[in-house]
Amino acid sequence: MAFFEALREKAVSTLNQVLDNNKQSEQSLSKDELFCLEHRLPTGETVIDESAAEIGVKSENTPPASATAKRDRKHSDGHEPSPQAFPQGRLYLTQHxxxxxxxxxxxxxxxxxxLSTFKKVERxxxxxxxxxxxxxTHSRIVVTxxxxxVRPESERFAHNLKLRLKDNLPNVRKLQPFIQTCYSEYLLSKNNVSSEKIEEVPPGGLGLKFKFPGNVRESRDKSKMKLWFDLLRADGRNLSVIKSPMFFRLVRVGLPNxxxxxxWELCCGSMYERFDNQGEYERILTANAHxxxxxxxxIEKDLNRSLPEYVAYxxxxxxERLRRVLTAYSWKNPEVGYCQAMNIVVAALLIYMSEEQAFWCLNVLCDRILPGYYSKTMYGTLLDQRVFESLVQExxxxxxxxxxxxxxxLSVVSLPWFLSSYLSSMPLVFAFRIIDVFFLQGPKxxxxVALAIIKLNxxxxxxxxxxxxxxxxxKGYFQTLDQSAHPNSPNEKYRSVTNFxxxxVTAFKEFSIVDETLIEKHRKKHRDTIFQNISTFVKRTELRNLPKTSNxxxxxxxILYDRFYSVVESYNVTMGSGSSLMDFKGFEKFMSEICDWVEFEEGDGNNSGGSSCRPFLSKLFHHWDSESQSALTLSDLAVGLNKLCEPDLMGxxxxxxxxxxxxxxxxxxxxxxxxxxxxxxxxxxxxxxxYILDRITEIAIENAIADKIVEQQRSSGENFPEDMIPLPSEIDIDRQKLENQQIERYLSAASTFINRAFEYAQPEEETVLLEELVITDNKISHNAALNPNAPVFVNLPTFRMVVLADETYELLFSKTLRESIHVDKPLDEKFNTVRNLRDMFDGLLADGRKVATKVRRRMDSAASNALHTNNSDNTSMKSSKSEKRDEEEDRDDDFGVIAIDDTDKDLLLSAEAQVLVDPIKTSGAGAGKEELSRFHKAEEEATKKNEKHEHDHEENLIEFEHD
Incomplete structure (x- = not known):
């Protein structure tokens, strides 16, 4: 018989595992996490072993019931136990x-x-x-x-239990001080039932001093206490209580004050947290006192608005008690901190609980029983309001x-009911009766109760x-809960039934079908909609509060908001949990998604993004970090990018x-x-x-295409109006030549920048005149500003001057850099920002207005040259200037006013008389050979044409100053 019973249990266990796996896939919770939620165990407990079992319970304090005694005699005589005598089910062993x-x-x-309550285990x-x-157990309860x-599995279970008991020996030392805080132990000890010696009354709630809500005589508090005394003596208490049908019945009729x-803490599981973390509450308060x-x-704003009808507040x-508990929780869970209605719930707990009890009960309430109710977005409450509306509809x-x-x-009406567990809606004496059942059976x-309220009204x-x-x-109904529900009934029994x-009865009988499964079904149905609404609201609010970003x-x-939080994966926008800050690795990834010049590779944080990009990105990261917290907020990133994308050249x-x-x-x-x-x-x-082309190269391509078209038209002898110039589908242009010209131009710009930066750098000593020469070893060298051994600096006017002296870097700051940052790039769109020559040709030929204009200009210029050969040079010069103005019509050349101080002016005026010196070859150029060795390659690649181009810019620089 036992063999077939074992098979049946095995089949049930397998079926339960399948159901648990399905439930896990739906809720993204593991089997062990669901197990902890069901049995109100601390998070982290895992099932080590399990077995089918029958349970026998008796107490050393009371004589066994006749059925139990009969069953014990049968076992002592060797007869097979009857499956109806003892409860049958599953026995689980976890770490504790x-x-x-x-x-x-x-x-x-x-x-x-x-397991720390086990006093003796025997076979x-x-x-x-x-x-x-x-x-x-320590409460003198014997559990058989x-x-x-099969025997091997039973022996394995017993062996695992033995190992776990050894591991829990350190917790046994924590048991004695803990039970000193439990009133159940004190109650039995004073009545000579418990062997524990408890001299002092355990700490309790504010009701001990300010009285408990309601009339003690009407609530029959003494009778309830007597029933609980018998139950605790027979079925154990606190950490070793056996929950029998009487336990559930006594909770339903109302708990003694x-x-x-x-x-409460036993039913919700916070008692286990308090046992495992003894002294933690006081340590949190001490560590964060100041x-x-x-x-x-x-918290300070709401303290005086917490159950004002109760005299203690x-x-x-x-x-002060309320302040301490709320503050301690805000430090323990800074992601939540403090939320609306939390003060009302804690104020209610403190009437019946000590501060430490209320603190751990609040933790379990917020984290496990009502997740999301007390959070920044209140997503749990909003979701359950939609579920409630669906249940009313059904x-x-x-x-x-x-x-x-x-x-x-309807949600406006019911939201306070759920958020404050009816404490702010009905008289406290009735709200506490609902909370009794709430801690026993959970959120359902x-x-x-809400459905019953709507039904009855x-x-x-x-x-x-x-x-x-x-x-x-x-509201009127809540004020009549103590009145008769059927005052006009001829039956006295019905007249004695109150509205409460x-x-x-309506809530727990008629609506007993509303269980966890049904509620979770509706939550799953509406979760996406609610979360989407919350995300939209949070996004709109955060964007509205961003600093001004005119660009x-x-x-x-x-798009910037979406991309930011796609990188900050630890932050859950809907739940308001996790960090909303971006670390440096996330910043690298973010910039690589929007910038043409950043490459990011997943991998080790020390190597991600490549070594070349890290120095500059690190500079940006720390410069944008307004709070110096080694992390960026969305506001930091938006302000920083706004400056990096500044369209004004000087800015x-x-x-x-x-x-x-x-x-x-x-x-x-x-x-x-x-x-x-x-x-x-x-x-x-x-x-x-x-592999990306700038505007200067684009103009060169346009000119090359126009030249080719003009050449083709000359050879054909045809003359078309400007708006009817035919463009060929393909044109063969020297692609490599144009690419090389751009490469040489950027290499030359890099070389020119470092040369001029150190050439025009100023010495730190303000007393040194720029015209003063330094004589060493009978040799004349440049002034102290160009001495590599003397500290020098470049100020903002000088830096502007150096940038404006080179057309490539001038274009970089006026347009190229800004256009290389694609803030408007859609988050889910993958496109290549590289503009190669082939793409450029196709674009120009598809929209040929610019090319047609250039073709017409060249044909007009050629005709003018034929008629005015004697003024060809002047005409060519004017045409060139006009063409240049047309080509650069899209460029921002409004330089504004450069503030040049007297030192800068002296430097510019003397520049014409000074000899340009290669800083790599001359020690007086402001940077030694060792410092500039990294630029050797750039110098070697610069051609004679680049050097002539550099000299032309030097002359233009002097002309600019005189203008």
Missing amino acids: FLVFRDAFDRKTCSFAIH LPTRSYVYALSVT LYLVG RLRGEI KQSFAREE QQPEGI TMPILWEHITKYDIQ TLFQ GEELLTTEDDGTFIQIL QELL FTPDMLS AIQNFFEIYDTKNRGKLDRESILQMSEDLLYITTPWKEG
Whole structure:
């Protein structure tokens, strides 16, 4: 018989595993996490072993029941146990608990006994096919475990239990001080039932001093206490209680005031957290005693609005207890901190609980029982409001039709019920009765009671046509909960039934079908919609609060927001959890997605992104980090990118200069200049290597195409109007030549920048005149500003001058850099930002207006040259200037006014008389050979044509100063 029973249990276990796996896939919770939630165990417990079992329970304090005694005699005589005598179910072993769940109804028998409460474990002599263990707990309860199954598996379970008991020996030392805080132990000790010696009354709630809500005589508190005394003596208490049908029944009829706090923490599982973390509450308060936070400010605002009808919260003692618990939780869980309605719930807990009990109960309530109710976005509450509306629609369709017809916002009515567990809606004495059941059976209680309230007031609610009347009807109902539900009934029994009793019967009988499965089904149905609404609201709010970014449109900021949080994967926008800050690795990845000059490779953080990009990106990262927290907020990133994309040339140059001016002195030293030159080389890599084209190259391509077309038209002898010039589908242009010209131009720009930066650098000593020469060893060298051994600096006007002296870098800051940052690139779109020559040709030929204009200009120029051969040079010059103006019509050449001080002016005036010196070959050029060795390659690749181009720019620079 036992063999077939074992097979049946095995099949049930397999089926449960399949169901648990399906549930896990739906909720993204592991089997062990679901197990902990079901049995209210601390997070982290895992099932080490399990077995089918029958359970026998007896207490050394009371004589065994006749059925139990009869069953014990049968076992001692060697007869097979009857499956109807003891509860049957599954026995689980975790790291710290022995858990039992009845196979048919957990209300029949269930327990989660902490292993530290075990006083004795022994094996009982039985027949070979039954393996029995006797466990004695510190509360003098003897639990007999009849393991059902093959013997090797039963022996394995017993062996694992033995190992876990050894591992839990250190926790045994924590048991004695813990039970000193439990009123159940004190109650039994004073009545000579418990062997524990407890001299002092355990700490309790504010009700001990300020009285408990309600009338003690009407609530029959003494009778309830007597019933609980008998139950605790027979079935154990606190960490080793056996939950029998009587346990559930006594919770439903209402808990006695003095035991209410302990039973609450036992039912919700916070008692286990308090046992494992003894002293943690005081340590948190001590460690953060002098710290300030936004949460503390919010707590102070709500302290005097927490259950003002209770006298303790009109006194300093009650306010101080509430402040300490809320503050401690805000430090323990800074992601949540403090949220609306949390003060009301904690104020209610503190009436029956000590501060430490209330603190751990609040932790379990926020983290496991009602996740998301007390969070930044309140996503849990909003989701359950939608679930409640769905349940009303299903169970009361006529009333729901009336609600929708008159657009009554049901969630506005029910939100305070769920958020404060009815504490702010009905008299406290009745709200606490609901909380009794809530901690026992979980969140479904809130739904069942809410549905019962709507049901019982349904007829009257059908007469309402607006939210105000709807709310007033329910408020009036809450004030009559102590009155008779049937005052006119001829039956005295019915007349004695109060509205509150009728509410409980309706909630837990008529709406018993509303269980966890049904609620989760509706949550799954509406979760995506609610989360999307929350995400949209949070996004809109955060974008509205961003600093002004004039260079970005609202659509660009929206894309920037989405991309930011796609990189910050740890942050859950809908739940408001996780860090909303971007670290450096995330910053590298973000920039690689929008910038042409950043490459990012997944891998080790020290190598990601490549060594070449890290110095400049690191500079940007720390420069944009406004709070110096080694992380960027969305605001930091938006402001930084806005400056990097500045369209004004002077503003763009200044913003780039400030990246390296870390000390805000308005000048850059030698190392900063060298670092800047290296970073400019890095930034310009796509153009320097020729796989992205800038505007200068684009103009060269347009000119080349126009020349080809003119040549073809001359050979054909045809003359077309400007708006009818035919463009060929393909034109053969020397691609390699144009690419090489761009490459040479960027290499030359890099070389020119470092030369001029150090040539025009100024010495730190203000007393040294620029015209003063330094004589060493009878040799004349340049002034102290160009001495590599003397500190020099470049200020903002000088830096602007150096940039404007080179058309490539001038274009870089006016257009190229800005256009290489694609803030408006869609998050889910992958496109190649590289503009090669082939793509450029196709684009120009597809839209040939610019090319046609150039063709007409060249043909007109050729005709003019034929008629005016004697003025060909002048005409050519004017045409060239006109052409140049047309070609650069899209460029931003408004340089504004450069502020040049007297030192800069002297430097410019003397530049014509000074001899240009190669800083690599001459020690007086402001940078030694060793410092500039990294630029050897750039110097070697510069051709004679580049050198002539550089000399032309030097002359233009002097002319610019005179203008």
